[in-house]
Amino acid sequence: MSNSAVSKFSPNLHDRAGRSTPAAKLDFCLPYILTGGALLLLFYQLGAAALFEPDEGRNAEKAREILLLRDWVTPHENFHPVLDKPIFFYWLIALCYKLFGVSEAAARLPSGLAALGCVAVVYWFARAHWGRAVALWSGLILLTCVEFFLLARLVIFDMAMTFAITLGLSAFYQASLCEDRWRRKGLCFLMYSAFGIATLIKGLIGVVLPGMVIFGYLLLTNSWPVLRRLYLIPGTLLFLAIVLPWYVEAGARHEGYLRYFFWEEHFLRFTRDAFNRGEPWYYFFFVAWVGFFPWSLLWPALCSRARWTLFDNKALFLILWAGLPFLFFSGSHSKLPHYILPIFPALALLSAARLVALFEASAERAMKALSLTWLAHAAVVLYFLVGHWLPAILPRALLAGVAGISRPLWFYGAALVALSAFFSFARFTRRWGEGQIYLAQMLIMTGFLILLTHAMFNASLQRSAKLVAQEARPLLTPETQVVVYDSYLAGLGFYLDSEKPLWVVTHSKKAGTFIGNYYVLGKRTSPGTRWGKALFEFDEFAARWRSAEQPLLVLAKAKNKVRLDQQVGAPTKVVASVHDYVWLVRH
Numbered sequence: 001m002s003n004s005a006v007s008k009f010s011p012n013l014h015d016r017a018g019r020s021t022p023a024a025k026l027d028f029c030l031p032y033i034l035t036g037g038a039l040l041l042l043f044y045q046l047g048a049a050a051l052f053e054p055d056e057g058r059n060a061e062k063a064r065e066i067l068l069l070r071d072w073v074t075p076h077e078n079f080h081p082v083l084d085k086p087i088f089f090y091w092l093i094a095l096c097y098k099l100f101g102v103s104e105a106a107a108r109l110p111s112g113l114a115a116l117g118c119v120a121v122v123y124w125f126a127r128a129h130w131g132r133a134v135a136l137w138s139g140l141i142l143l144t145c146v147e148f149f150l151l152a153r154l155v156i157f158d159m160a161m162t163f164a165i166t167l168g169l170s171a172f173y174q175a176s177l178c179e180d181r182w183r184r185k186g187l188c189f190l191m192y193s194a195f196g197i198a199t200l201i202k203g204l205i206g207v208v209l210p211g212m213v214i215f216g217y218l219l220l221t222n223s224w225p226v227l228r229r230l231y232l233i234p235g236t237l238l239f240l241a242i243v244l245p246w247y248v249e250a251g252a253r254h255e256g257y258l259r260y261f262f263w264e265e266h267f268l269r270f271t272r273d274a275f276n277r278g279e280p281w282y283y284f285f286f287v288a289w290v291g292f293f294p295w296s297l298l299w300p301a302l303c304s305r306a307r308w309t310l311f312d313n314k315a316l317f318l319i320l321w322a323g324l325p326f327l328f329f330s331g332s333h334s335k336l337p338h339y340i341l342p343i344f345p346a347l348a349l350l351s352a353a354r355l356v357a358l359f360e361a362s363a364e365r366a367m368k369a370l371s372l373t374w375l376a377h378a379a380v381v382l383y384f385l386v387g388h389w390l391p392a393i394l395p396r397a398l399l400a401g402v403a404g405i406s407r408p409l410w411f412y413g414a415a416l417v418a419l420s421a422f423f424s425f426a427r428f429t430r431r432w433g434e435g436q437i438y439l440a441q442m443l444i445m446t447g448f449l450i451l452l453t454h455a456m457f458n459a460s461l462q463r464s465a466k467l468v469a470q471e472a473r474p475l476l477t478p479e480t481q482v483v484v485y486d487s488y489l490a491g492l493g494f495y496l497d498s499e500k501p502l503w504v505v506t507h508s509k510k511a512g513t514f515i516g517n518y519y520v521l522g523k524r525t526s527p528g529t530r531w532g533k534a535l536f537e538f539d540e541f542a543a544r545w546r547s548a549e550q551p552l553l554v555l556a557k558a559k560n561k562v563r564l565d566q567q568v569g570a571p572t573k574v575v576a577s578v579h580d581y582v583w584l585v586r587h
Contacts, residue, residue, distance in 0.1 A: 026435040031123075031132075034139050037442050038119050041143060041449050042112045042152050047105025049153070049457045050464035050491075056155040057465055057491020060107035063093035064494055067102075069530075073249050078493060079501040079529040083257055087246060088200035089157050102497075107155045114163035115152030119143050121163070122345050125170045129314050130353055136438060138352035144445040146452075147291030147337065148344050153456065158338040161201045166345045168194030169210050173317055176226045184229060192235040196242030204262065207239075209325045209342055216320045221313055279335040284326055287337045292344065294373035294445075295351055301369040302354035315353070321346035359434060370441060374420055377448050381413045401455035408454060412447045419444060462579065468555065469495030471576040472583055475553055483541070485556040485564055487581075492555070501534035505541040542568050554584040 051057045058077060065076040074081045075090050092110040100106045119139050127135035142148055151159050168191045175187035198206025218224055251258040289296045322343040329339045359366040387394035388406045402409075419440055461467055469492055472482070482496065483503040493502055528534070536544065545552065545568040554572065556564055557580050564584070565571050572584040 026439065027433075030136055030435060030438060033439065033442065034119075034123075034136060034143075037446055038116055038139070038143050041149065041446060042115050044450065045453055045457070046108050046112055046153060047103050048453070049104065049460035050466035051104055051107070051155065051494065052460055052463050053465060054488075054490040056107070057489065057494060059090070059155045059157075060093065060104070061491060061494040063090045063097060063107065064102055066090055066094040067097060068499060073246065074253060077490070078504065078534065079531065080534070081254065083250065083254060083261065085157065086200050086203060087250075088197065089160055089202075092160065093155065102494075108153055111152055111154060111156065111159040114160040115143075115148065117163045118148075118159075118166050118345055121166050121170050122348055125173070126349055126352060128174065130356070133356045133359075133434070134349070134352045136352075137355055138348045140438070140442060140445070141295050141351050141355075142345055142348035144442075144449060145292045145295055145344060145348070147287075147341065149449050149452070150456075151338055151341055153453070156338060157202050158341045161198050161206055162342045162345070164194045164198035164201060164206065165210050165342045168192075168198065169213060169321060172210070172214055172230075173314070175230060176223065185231065188231045188235055189238070191230075192238045193242060196239045199239075199243050200246060209328070212324045212328065213317075213321050216324055217313075217317050220316060220320070281330055283335050284330050284340050287340060288326070288343075288347075291337065291340075292347060294376045295348075297372040297376055298351065298355065298369050301365070301372075302351060302358060315350070318346045318350050322350065363434070367437065370437065373441070374416065374444060377444060378413070378416055378420075380448075381409055381416065385409050385413065398459075401459035404458050405451060405454050408451055412451055415447060416444060465489035465491040466495050467578045468492065468581050471578050472496065472553060472555070475575060475583065475585075477551065479550045480553050481548070481550050483552050483554040485541075485554050486538075486560055487555070487557055489555075500531050501529045503534050503536060503541070503544075505536045505538060507537055538567050545570075552585065555581055556584060558582045 051060055062075045062077050062082065065079060066072060069076060069079070072091065072094075073087065074083070075085070075087050076082060089110065093107050096106040096109045100109070119142055122142050123135045123139040126138040171187045171191040171194065175184050175191060178184040178187060195207045195210055198210070200206070218226065247258065325343050326340055329335065332339075355366065355369070358369065383393075384398075384402050385406070387398070387402055388409070391399055394402060468489060473496070476482075476496070481503060482492075482498065483505060484492065485505045488504060488506075492498075496502075553575075554564070558577065559580075561572065561574070561582060561584065571587040573587045574582045575585055576583040
């Protein structure tokens with residue numbers, strides 16, 4: 001890219017009279033504004049929303065049980081050993097609990113910090129290879145695309161793994177070009193450490209994804225001699241030193257675990273629809289388009305104006321980074337939206353590079369492209385406002401989120417109109433610069449995502465165990481045994497602050513689904529806990545109901561109360577209700 005493309009965002013602090021100009025001051029402050037925006041968006045009311053079921057509740061509870069059981073090797077859910085994922089992510093959450101106490105915010109902090117790290121690494125990579133302008137836009141694009149923002153505020157593995165992969169791939173590319181021996185050693189140390197941590201977060205996928213990108217890049221550029229510069233033997237030893245201790249210890253404690261984990265949780269999950277996650281081959285095209293919103297609206301304009309003289313090795317590397325994992329997951333029989341999160345940093349870098357090139361070619365065309373994002377936000381706000389008055393036009397999943405934010409929606413809509421009018425005037429009078437455009441884009445995106453934060457809070461109360469647990473707390477005594485009948489809320493133990501297992505009553509075919517315990521259930525017909533049996537079939541529970549001396553507090557869906565009464569042979573009494581659930585005791 002020419003220097004003139006970058007200079008539009010370069011800190012030229014003095015005008016011809018030797019005085020600092022407002023535009024130059026703004027350009028100088030933009031990296032700090034991006035940093036402040038990232039801190040605001042990633043950590044504003046991080047703990048306000050309740051834990052979403054089932055993933056957030058399950059992951060937050062597993063980390064809490066690490067502290068309760070003092071077992072830093074085997075993850076537990078409802079005090080049963082659960083070995084579907086490695087333990088590193090739970091370590092991070094448990095450490096946050098130790099530092100800040102058990103809370104929703106502490107559980108989400110690792111994801112938020114990982115997202116901040118992704119933005120920082122993307123900025124660093126772009127600044128090193130394209131310049132300041134691409135660095136600023138790539139950071140903003142990644143930070144404000146919808147899926148990245150949402151997953152940064154959820155207790156799931158993928159953001160932490162994405163940070164590790166982003167750091168590792170960026171370090172690889174830098175190391176492949178670096179001539180300074182000691183700096184290259186440091187970059188290689190980062191790369192191997194990052195891939196080891198990614199493998200401890202989510203298994204082999206943490207090294208397979210970046211491995212296929214690196215292999216494809218070396219193959220297409222015929223850069224095999226680079227391998228001699230990457231300290232393969234000491235790097236492999238470092239990778240194994242990070243990865244092996246936990247896998248070896250987990251395998252020693254749980255017979256057959258390693259075969260189960262690497263065969264069933266990896267190969268069979270990829271090749272078979274054994275977990276009810278099958279989707280058509282084009283599924284991730286839709287996910288990428290929606291998840292990268294609103295910046296995905298710019299793709300046609302950016303691609304149509306592409307000048308492939310910019311198609312150099314770094315562009316090829318990023319295309320492989322985005323394309324190969326996308327194709328890999330598209331071929332899998334197990335598909336979930338967050339699987340392709342690791343490609344978002346590469347998409348942000350490519351989009352930013354093309355956007356800055358478009359500014360260089362024609363600022364007018366760049367403004368027209370960016371106006372699509374403004375129009376998209378206006379359309380979304382209008383849709384939500386109309387949906388507030390006509391709920392029938394909103395999907396059921398959005399109703400709870402939109403409820404209660406009509407006033408902020410009006411405020412944001414008015415601000416959006418005012419900013420649009422101001423910049424339309426500035427555009428026609430030629431009194432705008434890229435710094436002002438960037439700031440306006442950040443303000444619009446920040447307002448929209450803060451609205452989304454409040455919508456998440458409203459929606460979470462309908463998708464969480466929090467309110468259900470709040471109804472039960474006044475009814476609990478130290479002797480009370482909580483029972484969950486033919487249902488399961490993964491975050492219930494978290495919100496009840498339970499120090500012993502909940503009894504889960506279901507039939508054997510549902511048990512693995514309820515507690516994610518496929519390995520343990522495959523090894524034993526009746527998995528237990530330190531407190532004894534806690535997973536019952538219906539007839540077993542009926543016998544326990546009649547013989548139990550301690551008080552039982554049963555959570556069931558309201559529609560299942562009659563069936564429960566018939567199975568235990570006695571009427572139950574409703575003592576509390578919330579959403580579709582009722583709390584029951586002996587009559």
